[in-house]
Amino acid sequence: MTGRARVLIVDDDATNRDLLVRMLERHGLATAVAEDGDQALRMVAGQRFDLVLLDIIMPGMSGHEVLGRLKGDDALRHLPVIVISSLDDLESTTACIELGAEDYLLRPFNSTILRARIDASLERKRLYDEEAAVRRRLEAFNEELEVRVQEATAELHRRLRELTGMIDVARSIISVLELDSLLAGIMRLSKEVMNAEASSLLLADPETRSLRFHVATGAAGKAIEGHTVRFGQGIAGYVAETGESVLIADAYEDPRFDPGFDRLSGFRTRSILTVPLRTTEGIVGVVQVMNKIGRESFDVHDLELFESFASMAGISLHNARLFERLRRMADDLRVALEKERWLSIEKEKMRAYIPRNVVDEISRNREQKLALGGKIVDATVLFADIQGFTRLSERLPPQQIVGFLNEYMTAMTCLIEAEGGIIDKFMGDGIMAIFLPRDAGDNHALRAVRAGLRMQDGLKTLKEGWHERRPEIAELTARIGVNTGEMVAGNVGSETRMDYTVIGDNVNLASRIESNGRGGEVHVSGAVHRLVAGHVAAHPLGSISVKNRIQPVQVYSVSGLSEAGRQ
Template sequence: MRDLRNGPARLLVVDDNKVNRLLLTRSLELQGHSVASAENGRVALEMLQREGFDLVLLDMEMPEMDGFQVLERLVHDRKLRDLPVIVTSSLEGVSNVVRCIELGAEDYLTKPVNPVLLKARIGASLEKKRLRDQQTELVRRFATPEVAQDLQDSGFSLGGKLVHASVMFSDIRGFTSLAESQPPEETIELLNTYYALMFNAISGHGGVVTLMMGDGLMSVFGAPVPLSDHGESAVRAAQEMVELIDLFNLEREAEKKPPIKIGIGIASGEMVAGYTGTNQRATYTCIGDTVNLAARLETHTKVAQRAILIDQATRAALSEHVEVEPLGQVPFKGKAAPVDVFSVGLEQKL
């Protein structure tokens, strides 16, 4: 995201009239902007796909691809649909103006364009883009890229939809005792390192972290973005998480700090995924029996003395290359019948 408060904005002038292009480009460069130009809509779209621009000044009547066609392509392009476009055209009539605005144009100026008015409209459009980019960056900072993209694509609304996915719960064993034995600053540093390692493993296998609570993490594989092999992806992520903690413990040992261990529970099946809370404060999460089972499995890792536990549905989704040990049936609170539990070994390196 370009910071429009520092340095020139990058503008694209699209006009089939060479004289108009040159004059408008010169005028905009004198205002301090960096300007490129295209002689028709087709060339403009190719440039927009290759380069980053902050605003487009678009003529309507052009050969090969006119301005209306360009706007239609932009509005359906996820990457370019929020790019501000100011139409500069000799076409008159309210119907043309309305059509351009409906197709996403920021503004419509009739040729010959008043330079003072154009400067003001460009400034206003760039400021709105800056604020929109700033808002997007804030969303991406406090939400995962997948959730941020879901918000951008579908908009925000409380509620959820039924999905088939895998849920993972994980936490640090004995974290409370560890936190009490060291300064708070050291605990925060440990958590930040732990989060960085776990997020890398989870996101690297298509997972989305939906909840952080102290040392505990909840992740989902298969929502909001569908994932065909969500069960195996979750297990592969869990194996990598354990391996990363083992490597991290080598550093802690060198610093004469106690090692840490994690427990991970994974369950697969149907659940409801969506936004819960209020219109002022909400979070993306998953609920349902599958989610509850994953939490129970994570808690049971302490009893089973295993790092990774999974249910039968996850076990059924795994390839033969994943080492699995059946631990028998375990009765869990809230479950009418005992659950088949399996332990997963670490990934074998070739």
């Protein structure tokens, strides 16, 4: 609804009409009046109104009939109607409401109530108009979208037809060895793909500087096969002489066009595409298509596509070389695909021996030689070791030891990786894991401590199963030590054999904390404790002396996670 709302007052009493007109215009509304039902219906049919105030008792057509006509018209049924009548009759009131009136007010009416009813009705009308406008826009959008989808679908079908034609041409070049059959097949396909009425291929004779119609398709093709054209004669001769591709929308308007062949064949050329046929020897002929089916002329896209066909036709003249090239390409592709498949398999195998991030780095830089060296990182290291494993290995057969270790290492690895840790190496019954920072705010020390606690819980779960199956190992415990700080991460070793690992004083300290630890517990350094203090329950164990460090190192035993540490 734009501008002032328009209200139509329908009443045979001039006094009533004037009263309502003054009141509504003071209220900021535009008004129009009708003295009877017939006039009202004519006015709403030709003008826009936002509300009708309708009297019931009028000469000629009654208000009930007017209301019924309005609500029975699909174009007007949403126009709100308020009935204002002196007829205080329940039956009349009910009839009006059932016919679709917004309200029924008795005269004399309260002007405040009437204005409220009018405002409410106009608001509903405004909302309806807005909804209708949105609906119309959606319908228009859907119609436009449908047109675009149809156009896009038609374009896709066109491109698919072109692609299919290109594939068929490639197959023809591979499968047909006889030159005439090969070129005839290419021109037939070009006619189909270009959606043209006719096509032709002219081969050049450098000695006579002429072109000969070698292949001609279409209704009049047979009539011109074998005929010759001099270089420079007509459009085909022009292309052979200059090497330029030509797109002509109206052949008879181009002075280069020779209508002699139209007279010879009875064919009427409208639009024409002509492109040179090239090989390594130069221009060896000309190919052309005539009259785009369903369109007035060809376009630039058609020209580009046809030039591709011409390139294939040129290649076909040297089919033996093409066969060899295609075979080499196919062989190379098979080798490349097989190599890629093999690399994918090997990559998965490598992940069982090498940290995942190292495998990914090797994969990303497979063309580069791996280099020794590293960089300083702030990270956390976890060492885990089975207490009493040496004595156990002396008592059990090697196969049982390997089976037990595999079960244990698999379970521990899953728990470490679940916290984002990287298995650096397995050392007999020992595990070394690295927790690198994920981002600037990552508490990698907390992730390492959580992993250690989960490993102790996981070992308890394993031992419950071992009580029945392997009682000799059911009482084993593990020591776990964790330290954090700066260390060097990178490739360490030789040019022919290297490991990705972390080294440094902080790594050594983590190993020393583990070796001095107690079975079944997670021991951490003071540096780790400072980073996880609000997230774990821990108590100090005292200090240990570490080689190459002047001050003893404070060690803590972590017994569990606080609520914050579990998040």
